[in-house]
Amino acid sequence: xxxxxxxxxxxxxxxxxxxxxxxxxxxxxxxxxxxxxxxxxxxxxxxxxxxxxxxxxxxxxxxxxxxxxxxxxxxxxxxxxxxxxxxxxxxxxxxxxxxxxxxxxxxxxxxx
Amino acid sequence: xxxxxxxxxxxxxxxxxxxxxxxxxxxxxxxxxxxxxxxxxxxxxxxxxxxxxxxxxxxxxxxxxxxxxxxxxxxxxxxxxxxxxxxxxxxxxxxxxxxxxxxxxxxxxxxxxx
Numbered sequence: 001x002x003x004x005x006x007x008x009x010x011x012x013x014x015x016x017x018x019x020x021x022x023x024x025x026x027x028x029x030x031x032x033x034x035x036x037x038x039x040x041x042x043x044x045x046x047x048x049x050x051x052x053x054x055x056x057x058x059x060x061x062x063x064x065x066x067x068x069x070x071x072x073x074x075x076x077x078x079x080x081x082x083x084x085x086x087x088x089x090x091x092x093x094x095x096x097x098x099x100x101x102x103x104x105x106x107x108x109x110x111x112x
Numbered sequence: 113x114x115x116x117x118x119x120x121x122x123x124x125x126x127x128x129x130x131x132x133x134x135x136x137x138x139x140x141x142x143x144x145x146x147x148x149x150x151x152x153x154x155x156x157x158x159x160x161x162x163x164x165x166x167x168x169x170x171x172x173x174x175x176x177x178x179x180x181x182x183x184x185x186x187x188x189x190x191x192x193x194x195x196x197x198x199x200x201x202x203x204x205x206x207x208x209x210x211x212x213x214x215x216x217x218x219x220x221x222x223x224x225x226x
Contacts, residue, residue: 009152032212043116043202043217044155051212089155093211100211102154 002027002094006103013110019077021088021106026071029094033066033073038087038105047088048075085110116218118203123223125197131190133221135203141216143209144186146178149200149220161186162209193225 006023013019025031032051036044048057048064050073057064066073075088090103119134135144145160159168161180168176175197177189190197200220206213 004154006154036217038217041219043204043219045217046214049212049214095211097210099157099160100215102156104152104154 002029002092002098002101004090004092004101004103006090006106008106009104010107011109013080013108015081015110015112016079017110019080019084019108020074021076021090021108022072022074023090023103024070024072025090025092027092027094029098031066032093033064034091034093034100035062035064035075036089036091036102038089040086044087044089080108080110082110082112084108116203116205116216118201118218118221121219121221123221125190125193125223125225127194127225128192131193131197131223131225133188133201133203133223135186135188135218136184137205137216138184139205139207139216140183141205141207142183143206143213144180145204145206145215146176146186146188147202147204148172149202155202158188160209193223195225198223198225 003026035047037047038044050057062077064075087105087107089105091100116137125131143162146158147155149155158172180186202220203218204215206215
């Protein structure tokens, strides 16, 4: 079945550091890949969606791409700020009518 | 307004007792979902309603029930809570059905079973 693996459980960075979070996926379908962000006390919200391999999605200073060859997708931001502290989930849908499969989440703490 | 609301935010239940969690949305979305989230695990889809049709995941089929009396409300019902039900329960909604549709999540209900 479809699966998503997100290995980085916790990441601590200083302000203005570079952020890179990686996920790998497995599917026999044609995936659409997502990044959701969950701030403290709130539910997850969509940050980025990427539907085509090697295309970039971008939002709020974050960029996401996926590599069909290595079945991986990643989220990056050049310069993180304290307000970016949150849990970041990668997720995949293998077709228009399939469920969303989430990774375990990466808890990002940005310290001043 | 893209708000999904969940009540209660925290729930303490006794082993063997029933639990009912409530979710509401005012976006007129066709689909409403329930996920279970445990520490260090990915959110896991339990079930979803597409309009009036309930779909339950095979591995949790017998553990959870749900009802959707109207478009705006959806409940998650546990008939007899066990310790393993302690988790965060996230409700979400989307305009259509399908993973490509953006899902809007509520803040979650944290359930502790003792």
